[in-house]
Amino acid sequence: MLSSPVVASEAHLGRSKNETLITRPSLMKELAARGIRITSQRRLLVGIIQDSPRHLDAATLLEIAKKRDPGIDRATVYRTLAMLKGRGLIDELDLMHIEGEKHYYEAKTNRDHCHMACFRCGAIMEYASSAFEELKKEMALQSGFEIRVVRLEVGGFCKKCKKKPA
Ligand SMILES: [Zn+2]
Ligand SMILES: [Zn+2]
Numbered sequence: 001m002l003s004s005p006v007v008a009s010e011a012h013l014g015r016s017k018n019e020t021l022i023t024r025p026s027l028m029k030e031l032a033a034r035g036i037r038i039t040s041q042r043r044l045l046v047g048i049i050q051d052s053p054r055h056l057d058a059a060t061l062l063e064i065a066k067k068r069d070p071g072i073d074r075a076t077v078y079r080t081l082a083m084l085k086g087r088g089l090i091d092e093l094d095l096m097h098i099e100g101e102k103h104y105y106e107a108k109t110n111r112d113h114c115h116m117a118c119f120r121c122g123a124i125m126e127y128a129s130s131a132f133e134e135l136k137k138e139m140a141l142q143s144g145f146e147i148r149v150v151r152l153e154v155g156g157f158c159k160k161c162k163k164k165p166a
Pocket of ligand 2: 055106113115126
């Protein structure tokens with residue numbers, strides 16, 4: 001039986017106490033569990049990604065980090081993102097290129113979700129559904145493919161914007 005889907009706005013991206021929402025397990029715990037030691041600058045970056053109420057691009061991440069540690073540079077940001085990505089702890093997203101060619105990053109979630117991007121206001125919504133899980137199972141079964149990463153992005157107009165005249 002399919003349970004009801006979860007729709008979450010970006011405001012739900014931070015650490016959520018509500019397990020029924022899309023949650024993000026602790027990156028620091030994951031790193032520790034894998035025996036990875038990180039510098040204080042990297043720790044700061046990881047904390048910002050973990051707690052961010054938005055999907056962050058590298059420039060925004062650098063901007064936020066610099067306010068807390070002016071010594072952090074672009075290279076550290078990119079190296080940290082590459083390290084997290086290489087270990088499968090964060091996902092890299094295009095988000096329909098609503099703001100040009102930027103890439104966005106988010107901590108891996110407890111369940112795969114689709115992203116919906118509003119072309120008018122730039123709102124990003126997350127959508128998780130057991131129907132999506134079923135589709136993944138079906139794809140794997142029918143194709144014999146072992147799925148490791150799934151990314152689905154949807155562009156259009158959010159509830160509020162679709163009511164406004166163009
Ligand atoms: Zn909108
Ligand atoms: Zn997301």
